[in-house]
Amino acid sequence: MDVPERYEQLIAYLGSQLPAPVEQHPLDDGALQFTGGDPPEVVALLTDTSVVVSAFSGEWESAFKFTAKPRRMGILKWRRLPENALLAALSALIKGAREARLASFQTCQYCGQKTAPEWLHDTGVCQACSDRHSGAIH
Numbered sequence: 001m002d003v004p005e006r007y008e009q010l011i012a013y014l015g016s017q018l019p020a021p022v023e024q025h026p027l028d029d030g031a032l033q034f035t036g037g038d039p040p041e042v043v044a045l046l047t048d049t050s051v052v053v054s055a056f057s058g059e060w061e062s063a064f065k066f067t068a069k070p071r072r073m074g075i076l077k078w079r080r081l082p083e084n085a086l087l088a089a090l091s092a093l094i095k096g097a098r099e100a101r102l103a104s105f106q107t108c109q110y111c112g113q114k115t116a117p118e119w120l121h122d123t124g125v126c127q128a129c130s131d132r133h134s135g136a137i138h
């Protein structure tokens, strides 16, 4: 398989292997960023030579500004790896990133929803329930 074909194959593979829904964004430097999951779980960055897999993470810098700070799990030089080894490694990294991200979720004590850390108001209470229970106006 030649390089453009392998690149297309990687795009298709990431689109099908990342947790749904998968969003694909072209970046200014020509890289393609994939985000899978809602709330986001795994981020993959595909360039001409490498694919980087990260667990989604981020923090609120203010009440309105959320900055994503993905935690890198691994980088694969996709042109150098044989196809089977590449896809197996990619699959393992996606699985690991997803597990790491989901391990950071907490179950809300009011609604029972598994909640991402950036949407937890307090330990064990999601933002929506916190708003409902306190009647707070933001």
Ligand SMILES: [Zn+2]
Residues within 6 Å of the ligand: 108, 109, 110, 111, 112, 113, 125, 126, 127, 128, 129, 130
């Ligand atoms: Zn809740």
